[in-house]
Amino acid sequence: MTKISFPGLNIDWFEINPIAFSVFGLKIHWYGIIIALGFFLAILYCVKIKDYGNLSSDNILDIAIFGAPSGIICARLYYVIFSFSDYKDNLWDIFKIWNGGIAIYGAVIGAVISAYIYCRVKKLNVAKVFDVCIMGVLIGQIIGRWGNFINGEAHGGETDFILRMGLIENGKEIFVHPTFLYESVWNIGVFFVLRKIMKNRRFDGEVFLSYLGLYSLGRVWIEGMRTDSLYLGSIRVSQLLAAVLVILSICAIIYKLKKKNCSKEEKS
Numbered sequence: 001m002t003k004i005s006f007p008g009l010n011i012d013w014f015e016i017n018p019i020a021f022s023v024f025g026l027k028i029h030w031y032g033i034i035i036a037l038g039f040f041l042a043i044l045y046c047v048k049i050k051d052y053g054n055l056s057s058d059n060i061l062d063i064a065i066f067g068a069p070s071g072i073i074c075a076r077l078y079y080v081i082f083s084f085s086d087y088k089d090n091l092w093d094i095f096k097i098w099n100g101g102i103a104i105y106g107a108v109i110g111a112v113i114s115a116y117i118y119c120r121v122k123k124l125n126v127a128k129v130f131d132v133c134i135m136g137v138l139i140g141q142i143i144g145r146w147g148n149f150i151n152g153e154a155h156g157g158e159t160d161f162i163l164r165m166g167l168i169e170n171g172k173e174i175f176v177h178p179t180f181l182y183e184s185v186w187n188i189g190v191f192f193v194l195r196k197i198m199k200n201r202r203f204d205g206e207v208f209l210s211y212l213g214l215y216s217l218g219r220v221w222i223e224g225m226r227t228d229s230l231y232l233g234s235i236r237v238s239q240l241l242a243a244v245l246v247i248l249s250i251c252a253i254i255y256k257l258k259k260k261n262c263s264k265e266e267k268s
Contacts, residue, residue, distance in 0.1 A: 002152040005166035007175065013166065018151055031147035038143035039068065042136030052198055053132035054125065063115050063133060070114035071107040072097070078106025082230035082237050103230065104144075105238055108137060127205030134211045135194060141215075142187045148180040155179055156225030177225045186218035203256045213249030216242035 005013040019027045046060045079101045080087055080094050087094050115133055119126045148154035152167050156177025165178040193214060198207050219242035223229060229236040 002150065003166075003168045004149075004152060006163070006178075007166060008162035008164050016150055030150040034147040034150065035140075035144050038140040039064070041143065042139040045139055046132055046136040049132055049135060049198070052201075053128040055129065055132060059122070059124070059129075060132075063118055063129070064136075066118055067111040067114045067133075070110040072102070072110070074110025074113070075102035075104065075107035078103040078109070079230065082232060103238065104141065105241055111137060125204060127203075127208065130205060131198065131201070131207035134208045135191070135198070138187055138191050138194065138211060138215070142184050142191065145180040145184040145187075149178070153180075154226065154228060156222075157227055176227075179222050179225050182222050182225075183218065186222070187215065190214045190218070203260055205256070206253065209249045209252050209256075212245045213253070216245040216249070220246065 001015045001017055003013055003015050005011055016030075018029055018031065020030045020033055021028050043060060043064050046064075047057050050057065050060055076094075076097055082103075083101070093099070111133075112130070115129060116126060118124075119129050145154070155165060155167065156179040158174055159177050160175065161177065163178060163181065164175040165181075166173060166175050168174075190211065194207050194210060197210050201207065220239055223236055223239040223242060229238065231237060232240070
């Protein structure tokens with residue numbers, strides 16, 4: 001059982017069972033159900049906005065079907081690469097994904113690679129497809145973070161901030177930053193900004209590049225609070241990657257806008 005409280009919000013201790021139910025002895029976890037819900041809602045939303053990418057419903061389903069396993073594999077690889085010391089003595093544990101250990105940046109990388117290959121094979125406009133599909137990815141992130149809440153994981157260090165979350169770890173009460181909540185709320189804000197950009201796109205790919213910049217901007221400060229970061233030496237890997245993506249996305253957007261303006265001037 002996961003025991004949680006939010007004393008700053010006057011929410012006393014309550015318990016959550018991470019296991020939703022069992023089927024023939026197989027334990028079905030809330031985490032998996034929440035991830036599946038996020039995946040389902042992501043597909044529905046992408047189908048709704050498919051016209052922005054000149055896509056069909058079948059295209060969306062194909063991208064989701066190919067993207068899901070690719071995302072899971074890359075999410076696991078990303079995690080294992082930067083925590084290999086935990087697996088080097090027993091490589092078989094690398095395949096035990098049910099024991100936890102995935103990274104969202106790895107999942108995004110895997111999904112992007114899969115979608116890119118699909119677009120090339122089907123001769124679709126890559127930038128337009130990415131603009132549509134990244135909205136689904138963001139929905140999955142917003143909802144998926146609540147799986148971390150159920151498990152009492154992906155939290156920050158101890159704090160007395162009003163939104164602090166109480167947990168029981170090693171028999172001791174601790175009060176920590178609920179970074180899963182910060183990221184979910186940040187992503188909701190990003191979602192509405194991207195919706196606005198989608199309706200007023202100045203160039204294909206603007207939504208995708210804006211996602212990289214805005215999501216990563218939030219991840220830079222949120223990752224700095226977490227206690228379960230992956231490290232490269234003394235550097236938080238995801239924090240560094242987020243900072244690099246913020247810079248690259250800004251540069252790419254400026255370049256695309258300048259290129260568009262130059263084209264307009266040449267025509268005039």
